[in-house]
Amino acid sequence: MNQLDNLWAKLGFRASPYDTKPLKVVKSDVELLMGREHEQIDFLNAVDSDNQGVFIISGVPGVGKTSFLNVQQYLLESSEADFGPKILAARTLCAIQPSDEPEIIARRCLQSYCSSIEEFCTIQQISIPAYVSKIIQWIHQNKPATINIGFSVFGHGISVGREVHLPSINETTFETFVEIIKCLSIIVNEELKFSGSFIVMDNFENLHEEDLKDCLTTFRDTLFDISNIWWIIIGQSGLSSFIQSTNPKVFQRFSASLELKPISVENLIKAVEKRVKKFHESKSKASSPISKEIYIKLFESSNGEIRFVFKYCNSICIKLVQSVRKNLLDKKLKFDDKNFEKLMGEHLIDKQIEDSFSHFCLKEIITNEFEGHSLSQNEKLVLKKIGELTKIKSKDFEHFRELGVTSMQKFTNNYLTKLSDQHLLLRRQEAKIITYELRGISVFANEYDLLE
Template identity: 65%
Template sequence: MPSKMWESLGFRENPYNTKPLNISKQDVELLMGRENEQIDFLTAIESEEQGIFVLSGVPGVGKTSFLNVQQFLLESGEADFGPRLLAARQLCPIQQYDEPKFIAQRCIQSFCKSIEEYCNITNKSVPSETSKVSAWIHQNKPATINFGLSYLGTGVTAGREVHLPSVQSTTFETLAEIIETLSLEVKNKLNFEGSFIVLDNIENLQDDELSQCLTTFRDTLFTIPNIWWILIGQSGLSSLIQSTNPKVFQRLSAGIELKPISVENLIKAVDIRVKTFHETKNNGSSLITKKVYLKLFESSNGEIRFVFKYCQNICIKLVQLIRKELVEKNQKMTVESFNRLMGQHLIKNQIDDDFSHTCLNVIVREEFEGYYHSTEEKQILKRIGELGKVNSKDFKEFSEFGIKTMQDFTQNVLIKFREQQLLLRRQEGKKITYELRGISVFAMEYGLLNE
């Protein structure tokens, strides 16, 4: 739906939308700088009928966008090579303290939803057992499902009929059989070669929980025919699995650690979004200058989502300012009056850099002050910034702030600031480092850590 705010700035839609790219044809060309990774991914998926693929990278690097584009290409048959697989239109989110059985239940919910959405988009009937499973998993009432259905020619050979108790009372082994039944229907009823199931944010589990989950899945869910399991997590996920569960690591089919795209590809990404969403198609330009959005890119360690978020926020600040000025001057909010005032802030159809930096200062200050950090906490963040990177063993560097143990430093500083998205966590095997991230980089630059 068109946005009046973006229309007032010359765009049909928000060119700085921070949401992941969709599983759709129109979003394929918006993915920039991932040609090599695309070949690696599609080749790995083509190599086996089922498997486990690890997709990792720092927050905001574009993992979900990358995966969604690949899913569209494979599902639609538009990929240069690779099998036709049903896309996971609903990811299975992993939450802290999740047990394997709860995750399996959520996988069923996500799988059913993906099948139903595909059928809705293509005007196909939802397969019969999928409909039964979907009703069972959502209503939490006993149901009867046919396991092991096979389709030969025009006939149907039934497996065994199973009476399912409530969701909570169903065993893990039965949940695995349900997923296999859904997989069979996707293949035989919807004519796909297989399906994707995606476990998202798997690093939310503690190391021992992750190891337990993967061990449980190793010889059960991960062996279901025609299912490609995609494990999405933060940087270093493959090496974490290798160090915590070598047997599962040996089962991994492949993996990609997505690195930030290059500056050149960021510029292309902005340009293609402007071209796609500007009202004039080919004659528009980014409202935010290259100098400003490259500064955002550098400060965020290459987080595309961070860049687009603050480009969007600067544009919102501009519109707010103009509308407030019109109210103060008792002028009607017409297109003409809005454009006249907007012109005072634009240089060659782009927002003046000084105005952009002033907006950033205000935005960062507002967000940072919302954490209500104490003076000591700000000083700790500043020290981390001065050191560049820290790990748990660096706790002695912070003794003047009353930090006496490694555990205290890890739990009450590093993990806390990371959860507030002020620190970036990098992992290689069991080695973990932290550094300032995004807004905290700007907070240090703007002197907010000195206040």
Template identity: 25%
Template sequence: MWDELGFRDNPYSPKPIHANEEGSELLVGRDSELRKLMTYIRASDTHPTLEGPNGVGKTSLVSVAGFRLLREFEEGKPGAYIPLSAPFQLTSEDTLQSFKQRVLYAVAQQFISRSSLLKEKGYSVPNDDEIDQWLNSPLFHLTGGGGSLAGFGGNATRSTAPNSSSGFSESGFVSTVKRWLDECFPSRAAGGFICVIDNLELLETSRGARELLEAIRDELLNISGLRWILCGARGIVRSSASSPRLQGVLAEPIEMKPIDDASAEQALLKRIEVYSIGNSNPPVEAEGFAHVYRIGNRNLRNALKYCEDFSMWAHLEGGLTENSQDKLKLIEAWMAETADKYERDTSGVGNRAWRVFDDLVAQGGAASPSEYEQFGYETQQAMRPQLKLLEDANLIESAVDESDKRRRTIVVTSRGWIVNYKRSGFEIS
């Protein structure tokens, strides 16, 4: 489909952009946040954090920051800041031990991947052949009664045994990786591996996030040679970072707000330019994208998702045209029809719930449960049935955080904003 339209790939993909030259080019409207993040990684003794709505572009920003720092190191700038291959996510099922194992395994793998680069730049690195053999073989070598890894431990007697836990069956593994990090990155200025914890809100409450982050503070956040970035939504990063045990460890969050309308149009134009392989015919052009972006309360990921859905529909229905005004009218009509269909699916929502919804939209689409009086209720419990109806209709998302009632954990969903477009008479604020 995209080839027929003159593209080598989907220009409306809602996935985070990649940590490469293309991703760096596609990041539009984030110069200030990117400069702040890269400066914190290089210069601060605290770990940077990002706070912003889901879909605002936090993961993309982190990817590009890591890519640019690595490229600068390759080009000769001091400081080896090397991102791990993928971000981590914490869930309520994670334990300190399981998370530490995942992190240090990824660090060991990255030592293998970047060994040549680090050696070329004069860094002290462990023997990557021994690391690779030990981590990625179904067997690990036992020397006497203890394992041998890159010269750590052991005596003259050798045997083999199943490597049953991906490199973590040896008690000395943690201390060995820490030693590698100490030797490779003897100071903060020397750099370190960039580790990302994404979607911190998956821990559901700021208490859960704080407890796990406090547990990993000394075990991981204070390890030499690891630079952490924490990302989250709904105020969970700010709440977690306010813990006395984490102050001085985590920096104040860099606030990620939606990019302005002009930058959103430029982001779309850049995607069309980068992915075009000739005389392309984009189903949604800049003006149509801005229309969708505003309807969805300026959520970049959701706007791209709806443009992708529209493109698939228009292609399959044979409704594509090359005239820009006709394209704009068609996407406007499709969005109106989508909004009408979504509203028809909300038959279970009564008038009292709609009043809560409209009030929530009027104050920007996010609120704390403790703000129940602003919605005309005497208690939080009294408002809860109306929130449940809105949740069941997928108009809002709601979470309870008993440890921090200030967190704005009631938010309008993507579908909710589309329904609001219909309820407002197809007007865009």
């Protein structure tokens, strides 16, 4: 048991019920997804309509896009979904970086696809198909190799394609990556007996506008045209409408899109209760260490970011244990269970942390985090003004002239983009229209008068 496990054991848990990492492609995480029944039907219906396609999942940060996808992937891969084909899950996502070129993305997709196949075989304790092993070896060794590409299927067998001498993976062309992914998809279908495979591109909005358009145009009749591959594009809110407005020809090739909205407060509470019961040492006596009032306060202040709620609930619990341990030190008491539980009881009511103490912890935690950004006085005043206006666009720079803002470009570059990158502003996009509003920590900073 590590130190963090010991800390949660003090609160009666085997592990933190507020883990901020996305749900995994595993059976035990399926029950932790709450309030997504209608979206699940939309997703399953789309992949049930064809043997290949492109599906966009978008939403504000922390809304649970990856968690939603991973649960659907598990249900389809295990054939536990109410309907839909059996599809190999993408356990390794292809992360998109700014200025990525098509061949770099294709290479990363190939690497993530191979990792997903390898992990599935490991979980199922079956041999990795020989062709997949050869591709994995070529990737890892990063040196020339002779590989068959151009497979096809006739009757009940695979017709081996032509033998090609490839350079190292770093020197391979985009077209060759496409051919190899085609071959892998055939192997997955014929040898692993799946109807298809998922390949997931994450954070697609990281690409600059022109790079995004160029990549999608390149992918339209190449990667996106591979049989038995479902491409999932994950991005921020408004990605689908942005692509539709800037690249309609590519958008026409997309199968469907889903904009995930924040779940309801009621479903948030249910999700927390599920996690508390799952990780508590005693399921019959499991109770949440944080009150509903605090959950709701965090949820509403963060525009429905589940990740934000869990992050600060986790921090409050850690802060409580830290405070009790410091109290033991100051009183020169032994660090044993009896003394710990006695002092812990001073902050608990019916095994729940007092709201007053939670608020005290929140203020201290968020004040330290906010001050860590070392914002200038003008940046703080810009945030304060945005809070007063509720929501703004770049063209609203006129409201900030008294702070020395003289143009829309300077306002965007010097303030909006920077503060958004620091997760202090929430950036929303609908087609080409971009709005900004205070996000999570800035909402609290405004409430705590840290923007004065």
